Amino acid sequence: MKILLCCAAGMSTSLIVEKMKKAAETRNMDVTIEAVSVDEIENVIQDYDVVLLGPQVKYKKNQLQKLGDKHGKKVDVINPVDYGLVKGDKILDFAIKLREDE
Amino acid sequence: MKKVDEVYKGLIDIFNKANNEGVTAIQLSDHLNLHRSSISRYLNQLYKEGKVEKIQGRPVLYKPKEERTNVGDNQNKVNIFQKVIGSNESLNIPIQQAKAAILYPPNGLHTLILGETGVGKTMFAELMYDFAKESEVIYKDAPFVSFNCADYADNPQLLLGQLFGVKKGAYTGADKDKDGLLKKADGGILFLDEVHRLPPVGQEMLFTYIDKGFFRRLGDTENVIYSKVLIISATTENPQSYLLKTFTRRIPMIINLPSLEERSLKERLQLIEEFFKEESKRIGMSIYVDKKCLISLLLYDCPNNIGQLKGDIKLACAKAFLNYKSQNRDYILVTCKDLPQYAKKGIMKIKDSRKEVESILGSKGEILRFFYNEEENKISSHDHYNKDNFYDVIENKVNTLKNIGIQEHEISEIVNINIENYFKKYMGDITNKLRRDEISKIVDGEILNIVEEILEKAQKKLNKEYNEKIYYSLALHLNSTVQRIKEGHKIFNPKLNFIRLNYSDEFLVSMELAKIIESKLDIELPLDEIGYITMFLAADKYDEENLTKDDRVGVLVIMHGNSTASSMVEVANRLVGEEHAKALDMPLNASPEELYNSAKEKVIEIDNGKGVLLMVDMGSLTNFGDMLYEDTGVKVITIEMVSTLLVIEACRKAVMGRSLKEIYNSCINTNPYLRKKSSRVKDVCVEKKNVIVTACFTGEGAAERLKNILKEKLNIEEDVKIIPLTLLDRKEFLERLEHLKKDNEILSIVGTIDIDIPDIPFISAHEIIAGNGIERLREIIDNEIIYEKIGKSLGCHLENIDSSIAVSHIRKILTDIQNDLSIVLSRDVLIGIILHMCFMLEKIKEGKAQIVYKNKEELFKKYSREYNIVERHIKSLENIFNVEIITDEICYIVRTIIENSVKFN
CATH class of the missing domain: 3.40.50.300 (P-loop containing nucleotide triphosphate hydrolases)
Incomplete structure (x- = not known):
């Protein structure tokens, strides 16, 4: 499964990527997780299954959703509490659920 | 009398005596007992000036060009x-x-x-x-x-x-x-x-x-x-x-003959006007004079009286004229810069004669125009702007402060202070001046209709009566607002946040009224302007909030040096607009006892029962406070390493009627040195407990009951303590609160009586029992807990910064930014930004390559104001964490904030 994380500058998400990867490891899941800044998303979206947004780029959701629809990808904002507390586990769950909803 | 004039006069004398025939240079030479060659030189000069005619011949005859005598003229006889x-x-x-x-x-x-x-x-x-x-x-x-x-x-x-x-x-x-x-x-x-x-x-x-x-x-x-x-x-x-x-x-x-000083300011103004008029005639153009310059001319020490005044005005006009020529300006403008040094000082004396100056200049604009009018032979002062409007007053203040090097964000603080007074005065002045039919001459009919309509609406919504006074003043105000907006001038309201907080009902109504105004006049009203409209709607509240002078904390500044304290105090009082702070100079050779006794006297003199803030520089002075307290019983708090800015801050707060403790705290926050000290203390005790205070008069009855209700209804699983306090003695209550604050984060005060403590939300007992108080409290707790948790959970990921401290500072900054930008950010977004900034600080500390923001120029262009405000706040982190935050980082934050913000209107 390929997950794309996205925030303002690709800064805060990098830690979350790490935590999610760890969580996936313990579950023996094979995932690819990358973090990019909001401006880069357009170039890479087709390579991923779901797109998770940091709460601070919530304003972009509608616009990115349209982009996602075009490529058949789900886009959603990470729960701010999970985000704030860097809960890799829960965010991974969220990503999986988002993909299953498809 | 100048020699040349003497010659001219002599010429006239002889000319008149000699049956109006030409006069020779020799005749004049004899008459005036001056050498002939000098006479010839003066005559030539007069000829060039067009005052004298030559009749060619040998010898050359001279005669005055015009008949000088205009006596016998009836008008002159009287005049x-x-x-x-x-x-x-x-x-x-x-x-x-x-x-x-x-x-x-x-x-x-x-x-x-x-x-x-x-x-x-x-x-x-x-x-x-x-x-x-x-x-x-x-x-x-x-x-x-x-x-x-x-x-x-x-x-x-x-x-x-x-x-x-x-x-x-x-x-x-x-x-x-x-x-x-x-x-x-x-x-x-x-x-x-x-x-x-x-x-x-x-x-x-x-x-x-x-x-x-x-x-x-x-x-x-x-x-x-x-x-x-x-x-x-x-x-x-x-x-x-x-x-x-x-x-x-x-x-x-x-x-x-009276000296210039013995003459009234009104007369002095007439003289000044006369001299400007003369210069205007000389130059053949109108002369514009800045009001501040005019005030300086009115007030400066002018030991050589009218002659000097005239000379100084001539000189100023000459300088202004030079600027006009050399800089290709469209008009001649005389400002303070054109005055001699001693005359510039005039403006400093404004405090002694503010009233008189206002009464004679009050109706004049910021720029006055002088021109010579042959017919009227009278000067006319022409107002460039609508008289009596807020904006000019504020802008002027801001500019003055800028000129003396005070930072922008401090300026708005200082400007705050006078605006209410000014507002009151504005309202008071207007009704005396105007009648309904008169106002229609000044204010556009359309605006009058709008004002009538919106006031009626406001009356209904707010269930208040608005009298004619409000009607007139609002109409006048709106008139100048519209003009200002159309001219593209900025509107700035330094009290905006205060207004929004304190007059929230009126503010909401004002927003509705603004929409009406906007649609009818096809303009856009900025939030700052809505703030002003709110002030009109809330004008009735101002009177109640009038402070008597007795309620104020005294401010005493003691400094080493012959005049250090006096000059600091002078600046502070001038800016605050009131002689509130007192100074005590401490010459280096003065004995400490002597000084202590003078300090004691002063403290007793200025204490109004509210205590005295002692502001000192160093040394033994720092111990005075406690000694004074013991000796006099007057509550004295000492602040050391005082700067002028700090004195201004203290003075401002004191005049606003703040308590000694509050003034002390805000000074500590203003002084970078003291702040560093206190933030270091803060670093040590990071672990603050969350506390909710319940309060009633006894601290037992209602407060205890409230505590139980909260416990029950809130279902607090987190570590939140509820502490009941007595409110009987407000001072004591505040002290206990202050004490609690040291080790605890006070989330909220719940009480039977309104207690307004800055930065701590208050919820009334009524709201808890019958309203949404519990929900509000829950939200407050959640907010606090989540941030606290974020701080803690980041702790294990961040190595270079203390995440709890970072989170709390960043939160504070974000709150300030929201206030300053008049925006609201949702909690989600705040969390996101906090996380982002924590990582940013961590990475900078690590020394990892920093990010690049691509379209900086565009962002600067579009959001310069927002950028400046955000930058100012973010820069405050630099000291605390000892990092340098580059422009690109700030750009990212600015963009995130702007894109996510919900505009207040």
Whole structure:
């Protein structure tokens, strides 16, 4: 499964990527997780299954959703509490659920 | 009198006597006793100035170009003295005396004019001459001979010769008979300036003449010369001086001319206007004068009186004219910069005469225009802007503060203070001035209709009555607002946040009203303006909030050095607009005991029962506070390492009626040195417990019950303590709160009586029981807990910064940014940004390559204001974490904030 994380500058998400990867490891899941800044998303979206947004780029959701629809990808904002507390586990769950909803 | 004018006058005299035929240079030379070549030079100068005509021939004849005499003219007859500035005020008595001196039968009274240098003695004597002609006491062509006794003071013989004439052979070089001025003035007036320089012999001769009506030429013992002359003498000497005593005995009429200082400001203004007008005539263009410059001219020390004032104005005009020429401006504008250094200081004296200045300049605009109008012969001051509007007042303040180097964010703080006072005054002034029919002349009909409509709406919504006063003032205000917006000027309301918080109902209504105004007038009202409208709607509340002076905390500044404290206090008081802070200078040689005693006296003097803030620089002074408290019982808190900015802050808060503790705290926050100290303390005790305070009068009944209700309803699983406190003594309550704050984070106060504590939300008991108080409290707790948790959970991921401290600082910054930008960020977004910034700090600390923001220019262009505000707040992190935050980082944050923000309107 390929997950794309996205925030303002690709800064805060990098830690979350790490935590999610760890969580996936313990579950023996094979995932690819990358973090990019909001401006880069357009170039890479087709390579991923779901797109998770940091709460601070919530304003972009509608616009990115349209982009996602075009490529058949789900886009959603990470729960701010999970985000704030860097809960890799829960965010991974969220990503999986988002993909299953498809 | 200048030589050239003397020549001109001499020419006229001879010309009139000589049946209006041309005059030769030789005739003039004899008449004036000046060398012919000088006469020719002056005549040429006069010719160039167009005052004199030449009749070519040998010798060349000269005649004055225009008939000088315009006496007999009816209008002038009434006006000759009336035209003089101050004729009905400070000069009223001198003028009465002068008239009496001239008209007294049979030949008038010899007169002595007393007055300081530059008060206009010569001019006054000339006026008397004109009046004499006008009253037909003397002939139209009667001479006016002017002589300055100082001119020949080094050579008494020459002087006496000038005055009384010389007989041939009287002394070496006296090779022919010569008439003196006393003879030349026959039938007219002899003006003797600086008469105290007349040597004793000359005085005796003069007195003889005064007594007997005749005199003798020097060296002539036989012939006496009769001459009918009215003598007007003048001196700057003290009339009590030895010399003048003899004079005052012999000369019947003594006229005292007031010094500039003795004249009213209103008269001084008229003089200033007159001089600007003269300059305007000279230049042939209008002259614009900045109001501040005008105030300086009104108030500066001008020891040489009107003469100096006139000279300084001339100089200022000349400088302004130079700027106009050299910088290709469209107009001549005189500002403070054009004044001499000593005159610039005038503006500093405004505090002593603010009222008077306001009363005479109040109706004038910020820029005044002077021009010479032949018909009216009267200046007119033209208001550039709508008078009496907030914006100019505020902008001016802001500019003044900027000029003395105070930072922008501090400025808005300082400007805060006066705006309410100003507002009140504005409202008060307006109704006195206007009637309904008059307002329609000033304010556009459409605006009047809108105001009527919106006020009616506001009345219904707020369930209040608005009187005519509000109607007028709002109409006037809106009129200038519209004009301002259309002209593209910015509107700035430094009290916006305060208004939104304190008059939230009115603010909401104002937003609705703004929509009406916007749609009807097709303009866009900024939030700052809505703030102003709110002030009108809430105007009734202002009166209640009036503080009496007795409620204020005293501020005493003590500094080493002869005038350090005084000058700091002067600046602070001036900016705050009130003489609130007091200074005590401590010269280095003063003994500490002496100083302590003076400090004690001052503290007792300025304490109003609210305590005194002691602001000191260093050394033993820092111990004074406690000693003073023990000695006097007055509550004294000391702040050390004080700067001017800090004194301003303290003064401002004190005038606003804040408590001693509050003032102390805000000073600590203002002073970077003290703040560093206190934030270091904070670093040590990171673990603060969350506390909710419940309060009632006893601290037992209602407060205890509230505690139980909260416990039950809130289902607090987190670590939140609820502490009941008594409210009986407010002071004590505040102290206990302060104490609690040290180790705890006070989330909220729940109480039976409203307690307004800055930065701590208050929820009333009523809301808890019957309203949504519990939900609000829950939200507050959740908010606090989540941030706290974020801080903790990041702790294990961040190595270079203390995440809890980072989170709490970043939160504070984000709150401030939201306030300053008038935006609201949702909690999600806040969390996101906090995380982002924590990582940012961590990475900078690590020294990892920082990010690049691509379209910086575009962002700067579009959001310069937002960028500046955000940058200012973010930069405050640099000190705390010892990092450097680059522009690119800030750009990212600015963009995130803007894109996510919900605009308040």
